[in-house]
Amino acid sequence: MSFQERAIRFRCQQEWLYGILHIPQQPVARGVLIVVGGPQYRAGSHRQFVLLARHLTGRGIPVMRFDFRGIGDSDGEMRTFEQVGEDLRSAADCFFSECPFLKDIVIWGLCDAASAALFYAHQDQRVSGLVLLNPWVRTEQGIARAYLKHYYLERLFDPEFWKKLLRGKFNPLASIRSLYAFGRNSLQGMKSAVAEGSSGSSCGLSAPLPERMLDGLKHFQGNVQIITSGNDLTAREFLDLIALSPEWQAAMRARQAECFHMASANHTFSTREWRDQVAELTAKQVLSW
Structure with a gap:
């Protein structure tokens, strides 16, 4: 056409x-x-x-x-x-x-x-x-959940991850700290979602x-x-x-x-x-x- x-x-x-x-x-x-x-x-x-x-x-x-x-x-x-x-x-x-x-x-x-x-x-x-x-x-909580679920957990099933770990090219302590931070933010986000859902608050610009x-x-x-x-x-x-x-x-x-x-x-x-x-x-x- x-x-x-x-x-x-x-x-x-x-x-x-x-x-x-x-x-x-x-x-x-x-x-x-x-x-x-x-x-x-x-x-x-x-x-x-x-x-x-x-x-x-x-x-x-x-x-x-x-x-x-x-x-x-x-x-x-x-x-x-x-x-x-x-x-x-x-x-x-x-x-x-x-x-x-x-x-x-x-x-x-x-x-x-x-x-x-x-x-x-x-x-x-x-x-x-x-x-x-x-x-x-x-x-912040949403991206924390996404990283936790779709990045960190999926890496456990990635052969390249284990190869890096065995070769010493991976810092497990840094990743554990990062994982902890993401997990904490994710948990806080779920608590906030429950609180918002039960409050019935109106939707303003600050929401x-x-x-x-x-x-x-x-x-x-x-x-x-x-x-x-x-x-x-x-x-x-x-x-x-x-x-x-x-x-x-x-x-x-x-x-x-x-x-x-x-x-x-x-x-x-x-x-x-x-x-x-x-x-x-x-x-x-x-x-x-």
Whole structure:
């Protein structure tokens, strides 16, 4: 399918933001807004966002990708993923203005961009779906649990670990101290989770990141697809959170979230095989309702 790509700029408060529109010759009425995560700009790691946009446009789905304020070509000061709500609304406004045939959009985000999408989506009725990849739910206790479960324990079954130990290339005392610290943080995190779950406290800006993301998921009424990587501690921390939290499990069931786990993939789905699989999963989700 033929399509056009063109550069755009739009205002967010007093700054100019820059992006790229991908418009098929015969577009469907649902678009995808690709949200940048971390210190990335609109091309993405290994041109991931460019290739994703072209794959989706080839399926008839219009796409917009852009730079937040302070990133890439856009003006202004750099912001964290917790401070980009105005950027997202300005981008959505631009998308609908440039593509008047749109009825709704899906936000696509990797890592902390997935977190930003959860914060924003329920505030904009034009957002009908979310595609969230390896959502960032980082807490000190959460990463401690992930390291303890998925790094230290797995090393015990790694032949290379025992070879290093026998050759004297491994410092067991340092690792024991590190293991103790991770175990202590993990235990404190589980106690905190129990206390928070029983308090019924409201979710404010000072609440832990996972709690605020859960609040966003509970308030969002659209479709949700979650894609996770097996070779990624960020994904494992998220999956551990789900496994330990009845509230997250209930929210996922309520949203009928579609979950896909790619066991060998890394954080950014850096091979062509993984990237194409993500792109096709996204396309099928966007065209499914």
